[in-house]
Amino acid sequence: MPSPLTTWYDALAAGDLPRAAGALTEDTVLHVPGRSTNTGTYTGRDAVLGFVGHAAEVTGGTLDLTVHRVLDDGEWGVALCTYTATRPDRERPLENNLAHVARLRDGRIAESWLHSRDQYAVDEFWGDPVPASTALG
Template sequence: MSEHPNAIIAKESYDAIAKGDFDHLGGDLLSDDVVFHVPGRGPLAGEYRGKEEVLRYLGQLSAMTQSTLRFEPQAFLASEDHAAVILRAQGERGGQEMDDNGVHLFRISDGKISERWSYPQDTYAVDAFFA
């Protein structure tokens, strides 16, 4: 059985982030009006609207962790308009380590990511890590 196209788009987004290929991510995978929803009360929590804000947010994640942040997808679930990814997020920052499991839920429109919601297992730990 072949992979669902929306699972492939989600997978490609993680590959692009891992490679630092923001040109591919912004040019081919994100819709112009993309929105990333980041939970919590930490300095990075909030909504990021549009490619520029989303790419700046992802750049902040990389800079704050000195490029140690890794998203390791464990499983992909996909439907006509969505992809859900069970993942592990790991990184280092200022002598601290983060190792969290969670879910990213993507809304896919016209073959591009139009929305992403993040659901970490431990929002408080993620907030503390980035504080």
């Protein structure tokens, strides 16, 4: 049986949100670090899927995930990933290495934490754009 993290990422890559939802417990919790508009704690399947949907929408569908390795002992799992994305309101694309740490329950993701290689770059990419007048000084 594949890891729920493998199921989660495979389903997201295929655009299969019902299958992705099946990898999560009903009361799943996702912790997103940082200081941007998508930062926070998302509680429940719908909230976590909403987080993913918003990311896809903001990036115009350019969000692309590559999973390098999934480690899973049945109680805890870690997915090592790289994701890239562009936004129409940003000059620079984002490329970020990510460790997705998950506590598992009954073969599903019960709680997870995202850990980015460069949180500053992530915050800049996902945060509100800086108005031109403010950026100039």
